[in-house]
Amino acid sequence: MTAQPPINGKRRKATIERVLSVNAEINLYHLKLEGQHDFSFLPGQFVMVILKDKEGKEVRRAYSIASSPLEKGHIELCVKKYQDGKLSPLLFKMKKGGQLDIEGPYGRYVLQAPLPGEIACIAAGTGIAPIMSMIRTMAASSFPVMTTLYYGFRYPHDFIYRDELLSYAQQHPTFQAIPTISTKEDIDWDGSRGYVQDIAKERISSGNLGSSIHAYLCGPPGMVESAKKMLLDIGMRKEDIFREQWE
Template sequence: MGDKHVVRFEPVGIEIEVDEDQNILRAAAEQGVQLMHGCKEGQCAACKSFVLEGEDIEYDSYSTFALPDYEKEEGSTLLCRAHAYEDLVIELLNYDEEIIRSGLPLTKGTVEVVSNEPVTHDMRHLTVKLVEPAEIKFFPGQYMDFVVPGTEETRSFSMANPPNRDGIYEFVIKIYSDGLFSEYLDKKVQVGDKLQVEAPFGTFTLRQNRNSPLIFVGGGAGMAPVLGLLRAMAEGGVERRATFYYGARTVKDLCFERELAALAPQLTGFRFVPALSEPDSADSAGWDGETGLITDVVRQHEADLKGADAYVCGPPPMVDAAIATLTQLGVSEQNIFYDKFTTTGEQEGEDGQ
């Protein structure tokens, strides 16, 4: 372990102690301070903040798309890549004080594979059961890190279910050719296999102190966290009008339509609006739903979203396009919550993160 330094976060006035061997985001999470983040790999910029005081910071590798050199020179930083070598004062640019102060402790554990079922030609519905410890707490919409068997690498996947007493966790995971975790999940996993995990991560959680309408926009494995939120809303009797816009390429890329239809009566004014961006000839014959980019479909259905909360999850280009569309339709930027499913290494990661 290295020397320790104090990092103070403004404008919330929270201080933590950070070891030089830890990045700032990790240190905060271990101390129950839930800062905004996404990929944890320096690619999505969700944790981008500004250094008010202090200069001695070292960085793990990161994408200059997330933190361009000129922004770094002006004082911006990525908390998931930054190591403090002196006391710092950090201004949080993207934060939610309710979430920051309600963080759950990170917990490592072992899970056992219960099932691994295909839900589309390239996505799996993985279900695991906690073996130890007795409990790993999480909020609906958060994600779990898996250690890839036979390696020290981790991959992150969003829970598709709300917390439950049985220690069951469900995931919707996209299979990539030659992906590190994908290859295991596609060709090697067996029921009963034990996996090492850590959770919870992520801030894609429902803000409990609001009653505004909800707009969900997702694509691909972005089904997972939204499904977790919708299931939790149904269980908890949350009476907020919700619409879920889901983008897929073709009909064979759609999943969970029956469950979403079954959830509808348990939710207030719920609508599920799937759209095909690249319908093939077989789709054209039997598809009577929406076609086109999911952001265009949102525009067609929504004229004014002022006052709504929006949750967006999927690949970075889709997320960026959706945020632009939603703000143009009246959603306040501070009320748009997102997960960018960036890729790690071999085209792999949080539902690709």
């Protein structure tokens, strides 16, 4: 049985250890937490990041933890910048050594244990973050069950975690990554094209659904709703579909 996800409203200081730029809109942040030793979470959970705006007013936003709980010493967040947003532009101004507050972990969207016979993950954009925590956790035990990631984004340069995901796929016969671009522009790309839920539908319905498959969906609400409907239509049980969503 899945352990009860640890929910902890404790607020603690975090220091930015490292900032990695994926592209102009996406950064990865490695945060060292005060009292990290007593910070435990399950793959899929999120933290609240708390920063002060120009007027000194606190702004709070949720960010999924992209690192695995097995990775000790820091947590990783994968953040998209909204030009006119309240919190993400503040975070994008911060550098190594910068301090912020976090609260958590929160959330019941977690990797279920024991693992089922097979796992399908359908993610779009930064929706890869909580799924990455699950994938990294399973990678540490060589993907004990067949796991397929359907990952959608607009352009090839939006493929977050490209090298890491492709290397897992190369190393582990039980992990497959199907990256998909949604732009209709005629650009160089040798992967799938179209909406990620449509690509997943083609593959999942043409394959064998199997008796025990879990699906993890994460991305914008439209994509998550449509992927959920697709999975129910092809016969998946509602209780085997796990979702998280944000714009």
